[in-house]
Amino acid sequence: MKNTNLRKIAEKVLELEILALKRLKNSIGKTFNDAVKAIVNCKSKIIVCGVGKSFLIASKVSSTMSSVGCPSFSINANECSHGDLGSISRKDVLIIISNSGNTEELKPVIQYANRNKINLIGITSKKGSILYNASDIKLLIPEVKEAGLSIIPTSSTTEQIAIGDCLAIAALSKKKFNKKKYKLLHPHGSIGNQLKTAEDLMISKNGIPFVDENSNMKTAINLITKKKLGILIAVNKKKLTTGIITDGQLRRANQQTRNILNLKVKNIMTKNPLSIDKDTLAAKSLSIMSENKITSLCVHKNNNKKKTIGILHIHHILSANIQ
Numbered sequence: 001m002k003n004t005n006l007r008k009i010a011e012k013v014l015e016l017e018i019l020a021l022k023r024l025k026n027s028i029g030k031t032f033n034d035a036v037k038a039i040v041n042c043k044s045k046i047i048v049c050g051v052g053k054s055f056l057i058a059s060k061v062s063s064t065m066s067s068v069g070c071p072s073f074s075i076n077a078n079e080c081s082h083g084d085l086g087s088i089s090r091k092d093v094l095i096i097i098s099n100s101g102n103t104e105e106l107k108p109v110i111q112y113a114n115r116n117k118i119n120l121i122g123i124t125s126k127k128g129s130i131l132y133n134a135s136d137i138k139l140l141i142p143e144v145k146e147a148g149l150s151i152i153p154t155s156s157t158t159e160q161i162a163i164g165d166c167l168a169i170a171a172l173s174k175k176k177f178n179k180k181k182y183k184l185l186h187p188h189g190s191i192g193n194q195l196k197t198a199e200d201l202m203i204s205k206n207g208i209p210f211v212d213e214n215s216n217m218k219t220a221i222n223l224i225t226k227k228k229l230g231i232l233i234a235v236n237k238k239k240l241t242t243g244i245i246t247d248g249q250l251r252r253a254n255q256q257t258r259n260i261l262n263l264k265v266k267n268i269m270t271k272n273p274l275s276i277d278k279d280t281l282a283a284k285s286l287s288i289m290s291e292n293k294i295t296s297l298c299v300h301k302n303n304n305k306k307k308t309i310g311i312l313h314i315h316h317i318l319s320a321n322i323q
Helices: 003-027 030-041 053-067 104-115 130-134 155-174 179-185 189-194 217-227 247-256 282-292 314-319
Strands: 046-050 072-076 093-097 119-124 137-140 210-212 231-235 241-246 275-277 296-300 310-313
Touching (some): 217 231, 217 247, 275 282, 282 296, 310 314
Parallel strands (some): 046 072, 119 137, 210 231
Antiparallel strands (some): 231 241, 296 310
């Protein structure tokens, strides 16, 4: 088969799935709002159930729910008749995903939910199905044409995973779940790195190389050598930041002045150094350093730029694999 024909097959699959998503978009209505409210107001767990490929999608939807602050897990309907029904409690919200809504393995789960008055959200494309009729909240997704023999689950599974994403992100918005909260659930990996802030990487408290602006340069040189950061933060009598000195400045001053030791810190320092809020993303901090051709930034909080609470060095950012 020619490569051009294969490309046409791929394009046809994508056309069908894009059409499915467009139809899904137009089908979103009041019951979607009801489903989101039920998820947000749930005081226990969000349990997502399916069979076959729908179970794989249920697992993904459940994982996304948990990642946005809605505790969740997935169950396979095949296992429910062998004890897994015991993991569902009356305070839970149960989401069942099934294209046909009539899959035999789902019947015991549906009956259990109805008998125990468990809030059931049904996601199906069949309006007259068992799942549709038994659900407290009915999310009817459009019937669509499948790619490949017109029976292989493709367009329908695309709809299922998309409606799951919609529910999770809408719940995130309703719960006012921000990046700071999201970061707590993703401390590692590429997502965790993207969400690291200046506060996560900075040197703080006793590690900050403070020096009095009226100190002599002998004191400053000894301190910058001891701290090994290549930087000093100059402060006044009120402990407010007034300037910054780098080892590069010291070298240049030594070349330009006969006796650098006769000078004070405030004679050499750069006044009003750049300072960033502690919640500034590390990636943004790196960008600020690059734009200003510097290697360190002061860190403050509550918009108090004169009160340095940390030092962020470019090495801290690069060591965390942030670019």
